[in-house]
Amino acid sequence: MLHIDIITVVPELLVSPLSHSILGRARDRGLLEVDIIDLRTYGIGKHKQVDDYAFGGGAGMVMMPQPLMDCIEDLQSKRTYDEIIYMAPDGEQLDQPMANNLSMLSNIMLICGHYKGIDERIREHIVTREISIGDYVLSGGELAAAVVVDAVGRLLPGVLNDETSALFDSFQDNLVAPPAYTRPADFKGWKVPDILLSGNFEAIDAWRHEEAVKRTRHRRPDLLEDE
Ligand code: ADE
Numbered sequence: 392m393l394h395i396d397i398i399t400v401v402p403e404l405l406v407s408p409l410s411h412s413i414l415g416r417a418r419d420r421g422l423l424e425v426d427i428i429d430l431r432t433y434g435i436g437k438h439k440q441v442d443d444y445a446f447g448g449g450a451g452m453v454m455m456p457q458p459l460m461d462c463i464e465d466l467q468s469k470r471t472y473d474e475i476i477y478m479a480p481d482g483e484q485l486d487q488p489m490a491n492n493l494s495m496l497s498n499i500m501l502i503c504g505h506y507k508g509i510d511e512r513i514r515e516h517i518v519t520r521e522i523s524i525g526d527y528v529l530s531g532g533e534l535a536a537a538v539v540v541d542a543v544g545r546l547l548p549g550v551l552n553d554e555t556s557a558l559f560d561s562f563q564d565n566l567v568a569p570p571a572y573t574r575p576a577d578f579k580g581w582k583v584p585d586i587l588l589s590g591n592f593e594a595i596d597a598w599r600h601e602e603a604v605k606r607t608r609h610r611r612p613d614l615l616e617d618e
Contacts, residue, residue, distance in 0.1 A: 392421065392422060392423070392424065392497070392547075393422075393423050393424070393494065393496065393497065393498075393499070393543070393544070393547055394424040394425075394426075394470065394497065394498050394499070395423070395424070395425045395426070395498075395499045395500075395501060395540055395543075396425075396426045396428055396466050396498075396499070396500045396501070397425065397426070397427050397428065397500075397501045397503065397533075397536050397540075398428050398430050398459070398462055398463070398466075398500065398501070398502045398503060399427060399428070399429065399430060399503040399531075399532075399533055399536070400429070400430045400431055400441055400454075400503070400505055400531075401503075401505070401531060401533055402427045402428075402429045404531070404533035404534065404537075405427050405533050405536065405537055406427065408534075408537040408541070409425050409427075409537060409540055409541075413541075413544070413545050413550060413551070414540065414541060414544050414545070416550070417544050417545070417547060417550040420549065420550075422547050422548070422549050422550050423540075423544045423547055423550065425540060425544075428462060428466070430454075430458055430459065430462055432462075433458040433459075433461045433462040433465075434458050435455070435457060435458060440455070440458075441454055441455060441458045441459075442454050442455060442505070442506055443455050445507060451506050451507035452506040452507060453506060453507045453508065453509070453510055454504060454505060454506065454508065454509040454510060455510060456509075456510040456512055456513050459502070459509060459510070459513050459517075460513065460517070463475070463500070463502075463513075463517060466500060470498050471498060472498045472499065472500045472519075473496040473497060473498055473499060474493070474496060474499050474500070474519050474520050475500045475502070475517060475518050475519045475520070476499060476500065476501050476502065476518070476519070476520045476521065476522055476539075477502045477504065477509065477513075477514055477518040477520075477521045477522075477532070478501060478502065478503055478504065478521075478522060478523075478524075478532030478533075478535040478536050478539070479504065479508065479514075479521045479522070479523060479532070480523050480526070480527070480528050480529070481521070481523065482520075482521030482522045482523040483520070483521060483522055483523065484522075484523050484524075484525065484526075485522055485523065485524050485525075485538070485539060485542065486562070487542075487560070487561075487562035487563060489522070490539075490542040490543050490546060491546060493539070493543045494543045494544075494546035494547055499543075501532075501536045501539065501540075502518065502532070503531055503532030503533045503535075503536050504531065504532045505530075505531045505532070522535070522539060523535070524538045524539070545557065562614070565607070565614045565615065566600075566603040566604060566606075566607045566614065567603060567606050567607050567610060567611055567614070568603065568606075569598075569599040569600070569602040569603040569606065570602060570606075572584075572587060576588060584598070586598045
């Protein structure tokens with residue numbers, strides 16, 4: 392069982408993506424627990440303030456350390472975290488091996504930044520890891536956190552119907568996935584490769600592997616160079 396706590400100022404952005412399909416089922420079955428924590432609850436004063444102007448001036452607000460610290464300490468009083476992760480465009484880039492590693496942990500905290508991000512002192516002293524989902528800037532960490540939860544959650548044992556199916560995902564063996572077909576075998580005169588209709592599963596496995604290698608060489612030669 393993996394437990395993930397997500398700290399956010401926009402909980403609505405996370406509720407729906409994490410409630411349907413495979414992730415929704417994983418949560419219903421108790422294989423994955425996700426708690427979405429509204430940072431505003433820990434905000435300061437009447438207005439529940441969570442951000443303030445940046446020291447030194449310049450445009451954009453910065454998320455204050457106190458509400459974050461109060462929220463983090465509250466969560467830490469209930470469980471010990473394997474990782475306290477800040478979603479940031481300058482973090483380590485998410486890939487399949489990282490998702491595999493995260494799926495083996497027990498308790499993860501994800502912090503979503505907004506505005507100009509969170510006060511650097513929280514990053515320096517509290518955060519244990521920073522993750523980016525790619526070289527582009529999102530308006531907040533929520534969608535990135537949802538991507539992490541999806542990529543990690545589907546790897547948990549028992550989440551996918553066919554337990555072996557994650558093993559054949561793109562990237563699991565540095566190959567992209569082979570092409571897939573379903574009925575009808577002839578669609579507008581576009582035919583499914585004969586081999587897939589042959590019933591010879593050994594030959595089909597070999598064909599799929601060959602196609603995966605061909606496709607990787609063509610689309611993602613960088614994956615083959617890593618080996
Ligand atoms: N927050 C803003 N942009 C992000 C990105 N690309 N990855 C993770 N968190 C982010």
